[in-house]
Amino acid sequence: xxxxxxxxxxxxxxxxxxxxxxxxxxxxxxxxxxxxxxxxxxxxxxxxxxxxxxxxxxxxxxxxxxxxxxxxxxxxxxxxxxxxxxxxxxxxxxxxxxxxxxxxxxxxxxxxxxxxxxxxxxxxxxxxxxxxxxxxxxxxxxxxxxxxxxxxxxxxxxxxxxxxxxxxxxxxxxxxxxxxxxxxxxxxxxxxxxxxxxxxxxxxxxxxxxxxxxxxxxxxxxxxxxxxxxxxxxxxxxxxxxxxxxxxxxxxxxxxxxxxxxxxxxxxxxxxxxxxxxxxxxxxxxxxxxxxxxxxxxxxxxxxxxxxxxxxxxxxxxxxxxxxxxxxxxxxxxxxxxxxxxxxxxxxxxxxxxxxxxxxxxxxxxxxxxxxxxxxxxxxxxxxxxxxxxxxxxxxxxxxxxxxxxxxxxxxxxxxxxxxxxxxxxxxxxxxxxxxxxxxxxxxxxxxxxxxxxxxxxxxxxxxxxxxxxxxxxxxxxxxxxxxx
Amino acid sequence: xxxxxxxxxxxxxxxxxxxxxxxxxxxxxxxxxxxxxxxxxxxxxxxxxxxxxxxxxxxxxxxxxxxxxxxxxxxxxxxxxxxxxxxxxxxxxxxxxxxxxxxxxxxxxxxxxxxxxxxxxxxxxxxxxxxxxxxxxxxxxxxxxxxxxxxxxxxxxxxxxxxxxxxxxxxxxxxxxxxxxxxxxxxxxxxxxxxxxxxxxxxxxxxxxxxxxxxxxxxxxxxxxxxxxxxxxxxxxxxxxxxxxxxxxxxxxxxxxxxxxxxxxxxxxxxxxxxxxxxxxxxxxxxxxxxxxxxxxxxxxxxxxxxx
Numbered sequence: 001x002x003x004x005x006x007x008x009x010x011x012x013x014x015x016x017x018x019x020x021x022x023x024x025x026x027x028x029x030x031x032x033x034x035x036x037x038x039x040x041x042x043x044x045x046x047x048x049x050x051x052x053x054x055x056x057x058x059x060x061x062x063x064x065x066x067x068x069x070x071x072x073x074x075x076x077x078x079x080x081x082x083x084x085x086x087x088x089x090x091x092x093x094x095x096x097x098x099x100x101x102x103x104x105x106x107x108x109x110x111x112x113x114x115x116x117x118x119x120x121x122x123x124x125x126x127x128x129x130x131x132x133x134x135x136x137x138x139x140x141x142x143x144x145x146x147x148x149x150x151x152x153x154x155x156x157x158x159x160x161x162x163x164x165x166x167x168x169x170x171x172x173x174x175x176x177x178x179x180x181x182x183x184x185x186x187x188x189x190x191x192x193x194x195x196x197x198x199x200x201x202x203x204x205x206x207x208x209x210x211x212x213x214x215x216x217x218x219x220x221x222x223x224x225x226x227x228x229x230x231x232x233x234x235x236x237x238x239x240x241x242x243x244x245x246x247x248x249x250x251x252x253x254x255x256x257x258x259x260x261x262x263x264x265x266x267x268x269x270x271x272x273x274x275x276x277x278x279x280x281x282x283x284x285x286x287x288x289x290x291x292x293x294x295x296x297x298x299x300x301x302x303x304x305x306x307x308x309x310x311x312x313x314x315x316x317x318x319x320x321x322x323x324x325x326x327x328x329x330x331x332x333x334x335x336x337x338x339x340x341x342x343x344x345x346x347x348x349x350x351x352x353x354x355x356x357x358x359x360x361x362x363x364x365x366x367x368x369x370x371x372x373x374x375x376x377x378x379x380x381x382x383x384x385x386x387x388x389x390x391x392x393x394x395x396x397x398x399x400x401x402x403x404x405x406x407x408x409x410x411x412x413x414x415x416x417x418x419x420x421x422x423x424x425x426x427x428x429x430x431x432x433x434x435x436x437x438x439x440x441x442x443x444x445x446x447x448x449x450x451x452x453x454x455x456x457x458x459x460x461x462x463x464x465x466x467x468x469x470x471x472x473x474x475x476x477x478x479x480x481x482x483x484x485x
Numbered sequence: 486x487x488x489x490x491x492x493x494x495x496x497x498x499x500x501x502x503x504x505x506x507x508x509x510x511x512x513x514x515x516x517x518x519x520x521x522x523x524x525x526x527x528x529x530x531x532x533x534x535x536x537x538x539x540x541x542x543x544x545x546x547x548x549x550x551x552x553x554x555x556x557x558x559x560x561x562x563x564x565x566x567x568x569x570x571x572x573x574x575x576x577x578x579x580x581x582x583x584x585x586x587x588x589x590x591x592x593x594x595x596x597x598x599x600x601x602x603x604x605x606x607x608x609x610x611x612x613x614x615x616x617x618x619x620x621x622x623x624x625x626x627x628x629x630x631x632x633x634x635x636x637x638x639x640x641x642x643x644x645x646x647x648x649x650x651x652x653x654x655x656x657x658x659x660x661x662x663x664x665x666x667x668x669x670x671x672x673x674x675x676x677x678x679x680x681x682x683x684x685x686x687x688x689x690x691x692x693x694x695x696x697x698x699x700x701x702x703x704x705x706x707x708x709x710x711x712x713x714x715x716x717x718x719x720x721x722x723x724x725x726x727x728x729x730x731x732x733x734x735x736x737x738x739x740x741x742x743x744x745x746x747x748x749x750x751x752x753x754x755x756x757x758x759x760x761x762x763x764x765x766x767x768x769x770x771x772x773x774x775x776x777x778x779x780x781x782x783x784x785x786x787x788x789x790x791x792x793x
Binding site: 007012023 | 550
């Protein structure tokens with residue numbers, strides 16, 4: 001028997017099953033739904049926990065057997081994770097669920113969107129230089145994104161997007177899809193930046209830069225560090241340099257030192273002076289002291305001014321995380337001579353460390369639901385866009401809150417760490433499959449041309465227990481069905 | 486962890502390896518392989534065992550798939566062996582049946598994977614006891630004096646225990662497998678579940694398939710069958726008719742179908758291919774080999790009555 005045209009080959013694993021429509025592969029995890037390969041993990045239903053997410057509301061405790069009316073469903077929210085999708089687009093979404101919330105009939109349209117226009121924004125808490133802005137970011141050699149503008153104490157990557165997913169070679173598309181899938185499912189991915197570092201990124205975990213795990217995010221820029229700790233250093237040391245690739249701070253020249261009456265030390269810094277006590281570009285960017293490329297802190301100093309400096313002057317050099325530090329005293333020739341860090345200064349370096357937050361990677365999914373996905377919600381797709389824009393329709397991703405970008409379309413951003421585990425899937429197109437739910441008043445749904453015939457009560461989902469996985473809702477996420485404040 | 490090949494399961498992030506929420510059992514999944522490992526004994530030994538299991542697991546699916554074409558062909562009594570260790574276990578387990586019946590090495594795939602993982606654990610660790618459960622096909626390790634109590638299901642798609650069996654270290658049973666048309670793989674027979682105890686997990690897996698196929702009412706109108714390839718184009722069962730649904734059978738029909746399975750199971754027991762088997766069809770259970778070995782199948786009388 002030959003393989004009929006309507007069977008598809010699943011490439012999720014090397015078994016490479018041929019799957020007929022309506023059937024699953026040998027793993028029971030992937031299926032052929034109308035010619036599309038879809039993931040079939042259990043459909044996730046969020047349960048609003050009684051207290052702090054520790055205990056679940058028993059699934060059927062409140063819900064009597066469904067008697068054909070709308071049940072009170074405030075405790076249960078049906079996510080799109082595992083809901084599947086419909087194809088072609090004009091078919092109603094797989095689940096259009098009604099429930100009554102505070103006396104108002106609400107409806108949630110639940111679908112797994114296939115996103116070709118999507119990506120992730122990755123924030124990596126480190127001052128270490130990972131690569132120049134606009135440098136290509138690669139996964140297994142394929143371009144999957146680029147380094148974008150730094151944010152406070154963090155390096156930023158912009159990965160995915162339609163150009164990498166579908167605009168390049170097949171390998172590039174697959175590697176990009178893999179990268180997005182893993183990052184969105186909170187798995188670790190190793191990324192190599194052209195002319196830069198190799199970094200292992202995983203949501204909610206510390207980044208690993210060139211094999212070294214980043215411990216801390218900086219306490220502030222070099223100048224801010226001077227401002228924060230000047231008082232604690234005063235009297236215990238004569239000069240402090242906080243080495244930072246962006247803004248290196250010098251205590252005696254800084255306003256904070258001046259106000260305390262720290263005398264001039266005769267120190268000379270390389271780089272470009274911005275304002276008193278604040279220097280730009282004292283070295284090149286790198287993965288060492290304060291995100292510079294230096295291993296010897298003295299290399300950013302010129303000779304001390306013989307008119308001002310004096311033998312015995314005490315100098316502390318420290319990075320913005322306290323990770324690197326060195327203590328010097330000037331000898332008779334005014335050369336800095338490295339000495340053991342005196343105990344009181346030890347304490348101040350420790351204080352810098354203590355004030356650093358743990359370095360983490362965070363991953364925001366960004367995707368555009370402005371296209372065909374809307375047709376599964378309403379016969380009049382632009383009405384959904386208007387409804388979202390007018391805040392009549394709330395959008396959630398696996399029950400997690402989203403930020404809806406202003407402007408046209410429905411472009412959303414969501415923190416993947418606030419979604420249930422493994423909320424994302426993919427199709428070999430390649431494109432990412434992401435859960436998306438639209439919640440609105442039943443009356444508004446009718447107005448925007450919703451599929452009223454397909455609205456089914458929450459109770460009908462609850463009864464079909466076996467195919468659903470019930471999770472406690474995260475207490476830090478707003479309840480998707482809760483009325484707006 | 487590192488891996489040499491660029492395309493291996495772990496690089497692709499395909500294999501999922503994690504501890505279950507009880508903090509005691511290891512769960513590993515890659516494509517269709519889904520394994521739960523539980524080792525008992527000293528903490529250090531358990532950790533060693535889990536590490537070994539995870540290391541071995543990562544390459545297993547790729548290894549199998551590289552010889553999938555061969556493994557989907559009917560087994561022959563002799564001939565060249567495949568190169569992978571798991572594949573070799575599969576072939577060895579099905580060869581005893583090759584002369585008399587249609588069988589492919591795929592009939593023993595789950596048990597062989599379980600056995601291979603268990604062996605990798607035992608090669609470097611010394612847990613007091615351990616099991617590797619690959620979707621119901623289970624490889625066991627028991628140190629002297631240890632035992633396992635195993636629950637048995639009436640239907641693989643439901644968590645309804647019909648009895649338990651105790652396996653002692655002095656029994657030479659180290660493999661348990663369950664097969665039936667309601668399970669994940671196709672069956673040529675109509676048994677809801679056939680559970681087999683054998684020397685090894687691969688042997689149990691192959692035997693459970695053969696006995697479940699034998700529980701049958703050929704040509705019966707209440708049994709709905711379809712060519713395997715109609716459902717799954719690349720099934721190793723090709724155009725053979727696999728069971729899709731079984732209507733409610735009369736007492737005599739159930740008896741006749743089970744009897745056919747019993748005869749097969751007795752034959753396998755005579756050839757020392759299995760130790761014991763429990764056969765289930767529509768609420769009726771028959772057991773082969775329970776009286777002669779120290780194992781005990783205790784059915785639950787209350788449940789029997791409810792079903793009667």
